[in-house]
Amino acid sequence: MLGLGYVGLPTAALLASRGHQVTGVDVNPDIVTRINNGQIHIVEPELDILVKTAVESGRLSAALQPTPADIFIICVPTPVNADTHSSDLTFVQKATGSIIPVLQPGNAVLLESTSPPGTTENVIAAAVTKAGFIPGQTVFVAYCPERVLPGAVITELVTNERTVGGLTPACASHVARFYKSFVQADIHETTARVAETVKLVENTSRDYQIAFANELSLVCREIGVNVWDVIELANRHPRVNVLQPGPGVGGHCIAVDPWFLIEAAPEQARLIKSARQFNDSVPHKVAQQIAESANAEDAKTIALLGMAYKSNIDDCRESPSIEIYNDVKKLCPDKKVVACEPNVQTLQNIELYTLDRCLREAELLVILVAHTEFLNLDWKQLQNTRQVLDYKGISQP
Ligand code: SAJ
Numbered sequence: 001m002l003g004l005g006y007v008g009l010p011t012a013a014l015l016a017s018r019g020h021q022v023t024g025v026d027v028n029p030d031i032v033t034r035i036n037n038g039q040i041h042i043v044e045p046e047l048d049i050l051v052k053t054a055v056e057s058g059r060l061s062a063a064l065q066p067t068p069a070d071i072f073i074i075c076v077p078t079p080v081n082a083d084t085h086s087s088d089l090t091f092v093q094k095a096t097g098s099i100i101p102v103l104q105p106g107n108a109v110l111l112e113s114t115s116p117p118g119t120t121e122n123v124i125a126a127a128v129t130k131a132g133f134i135p136g137q138t139v140f141v142a143y144c145p146e147r148v149l150p151g152a153v154i155t156e157l158v159t160n161e162r163t164v165g166g167l168t169p170a171c172a173s174h175v176a177r178f179y180k181s182f183v184q185a186d187i188h189e190t191t192a193r194v195a196e197t198v199k200l201v202e203n204t205s206r207d208y209q210i211a212f213a214n215e216l217s218l219v220c221r222e223i224g225v226n227v228w229d230v231i232e233l234a235n236r237h238p239r240v241n242v243l244q245p246g247p248g249v250g251g252h253c254i255a256v257d258p259w260f261l262i263e264a265a266p267e268q269a270r271l272i273k274s275a276r277q278f279n280d281s282v283p284h285k286v287a288q289q290i291a292e293s294a295n296a297e298d299a300k301t302i303a304l305l306g307m308a309y310k311s312n313i314d315d316c317r318e319s320p321s322i323e324i325y326n327d328v329k330k331l332c333p334d335k336k337v338v339a340c341e342p343n344v345q346t347l348q349n350i351e352l353y354t355l356d357r358c359l360r361e362a363e364l365l366v367i368l369v370a371h372t373e374f375l376n377l378d379w380k381q382l383q384n385t386r387q388v389l390d391y392k393g394i395s396q397p
Contacts (some may be wrong), residue, residue: 008075065380136168145199165195211275248320250309287327306369
């Protein structure tokens, strides 16, 4: 397993628990040491025990370089460049290069990272061909996108259906047999390019639909109706399923992956691009609204509730709440801006208060994430004494 991140590590540990002998490879020596000590570096339910057991059983170990294996799985980051939004495939290229010296006839090389269409062929197949192998004949090459939801990774690794895109039909069926050894759902065989596009479409469709929900929230504001009521009732129609508006789209996938589709067909993907850009603008609009409310109500202390990128996780990277916090601080230099995140102890450059302290000291409470701790509050009672801005629709009776 090349890359021991939030997909690679759980997959490696799960494979080891199913009897496979697994070497986890990572370029970060701290991660390698940690895993070899049976510890983990990410927060994910059940992962700690799964890794500990796998390491103790001798079926999972970590290393800085790949060792010979029947199957190589590449699970490394595929970021987009911040300014141009073009894809950066450096990690996939390096991981592929590191496999070549230990690759042998009959091995399989699989890519799981979200990638632009054509990557499996242009990066992986090209590298193995250059090394003298024939994809589909002497080695198997396939694209098998991960689909797991952070917070439910261990379950979803087993229960989600999978798409397996082979460079040739022989590659697809060889690799599908491997996934059947631990996936309890259907495995769909197709071409690598279709599988690459499918992965992008999955996350882009979510981004696109969230943009619709976010735009609806602005439309409903103008009309003077409650967007949550409108969506709930519209969704009673058998063929309507509007997603939920929020303070922006965070995480490492949904806000990134549409750019790969846009890059592949810039002239055609206009609505996709517009949805992506609109979702990116939402945190700034939210910050503006917060500043306006704080000024109108003369609130001296503003508490932002929820810094993680979504509910009941501790991952605050790529979180719209962080952007909102920084924006509000700039827009309200004379006010105290604090944040509450029950799932972390500290956050760089952010003044964290406990929930109790926010409730005691802030005149304006802003709900940004629907954490269970916030759902359990009596918002009706709080609204008698505090101004509440609710971006998750949880404060209604
Ligand atoms: N969000 C909304 N409204 C909604 C749903 C989500 O504003 O109705 C926001 C969330 O608050 C969050 C962001 O979208 O900020 C993304 O959250 P998410 O739960 O939709 O997705 P991720 O990024 O945690 O995981 C996604 C998943 N993809 C899909 O559901 C199509 C997961 O299955 C993928 O494996 C993962 O991306 C990935 O790695 O690609």
